[in-house]
Amino acid sequence: xxxxxxxxxxxxxxxxxxxxxxxxxxxxxxxxxxxxxxxxxxxxxxxxxxxxxxxxxxxxxxxxxxxxxxxxxxxxxxxxxxxxxxxxxxxxxxxxxxxxxxxxxxxxxxxxxxxxxxxxxxxxxxxxxxxxxxxxxxxxxxxxxxxxxxxxxxxxxxxxxxxxxxxxxxxxxxxx
Numbered sequence: 001x002x003x004x005x006x007x008x009x010x011x012x013x014x015x016x017x018x019x020x021x022x023x024x025x026x027x028x029x030x031x032x033x034x035x036x037x038x039x040x041x042x043x044x045x046x047x048x049x050x051x052x053x054x055x056x057x058x059x060x061x062x063x064x065x066x067x068x069x070x071x072x073x074x075x076x077x078x079x080x081x082x083x084x085x086x087x088x089x090x091x092x093x094x095x096x097x098x099x100x101x102x103x104x105x106x107x108x109x110x111x112x113x114x115x116x117x118x119x120x121x122x123x124x125x126x127x128x129x130x131x132x133x134x135x136x137x138x139x140x141x142x143x144x145x146x147x148x149x150x151x152x153x154x155x156x157x158x159x160x161x162x163x164x165x166x167x168x169x170x171x172x173x174x175x176x
Contacts, residue, residue: 017077022051023174025167026098026124030086030134031057032159037130039070040160046074048171051122053078056086070160086126090141093124102126102134102142103166105155109147112166117173125166127159 012020027045032038038060045053055061061082062068062075083089090100101115101123117123126142128134133156139145148157148165157165 014073014077017046017049018079020049023049023171024120024122025050025170025174026093026122027053027163027167028086028089028093028124028126029053029055029059029159030126030138031129031132032059032127033130034159035060035064035066036070037158037160039067039072039075041127041163042067042071042074042078042080044160044164044167045078048167050078050167053080054089054124055080055082056089057084086135087137087141090124090126090138094141094143098122098124099144100124100126100138100142101144101146102128102139103148103162104128104134104139104145105147106139106145109145112146112148112169115144115146115169115173117170123170125170127163127166130159 027041027050029038029041038055042053060067067075094100099121103125126134126138146166148162150157
């Protein structure tokens with residue numbers, strides 16, 4: 001085996017990405033405080049051709065050097081929009097027939113590996129604040145709560161790690 005050079009990876013450029021078919025997933029960042037986490041979510045969203053990212057509440061917006069440091073240009077490829085009020089956004093998405101999935105530990109949550117997606121259905125996946133998680137009001141309005149199973153002593157994962165795990169799983173499930 002040998003490592004591939006970047007020139008051998010046959011990646012699309014920004015224009016090719018923008019015109020490509022997207023995974024029917026929208027990411028909602030609910031009050032994310034770390035700019036490095038925000039940048040990482042952009043980069044992961046680019047990797048799985050996510051349709052759009054909504055930045056809500058205190059979540060910072062590009063351009064910002066600390067977002068750029070981890071996004072590595074994905075703020076240019078992935079469509080994004082800032083919306084101040086997460087609750088209002090969730091209602092608009094629901095009105096557009098988009099299913100809301102909060103990634104949170106909650107009673108009656110579905111474990112990620114058991115979560116089934118419907119063909120031809122678009123989903124908005126909500127990731128919450130590093131300390132407080134997804135707002136309870138958003139959880140209450142969600143169609144689903146999905147939990148990432150964890151087996152160690154900690155009770156949470158970093159939001160950028162959670163995003164990578166969830167988006168990879170949902171991406172695979174959309175490829176049926």
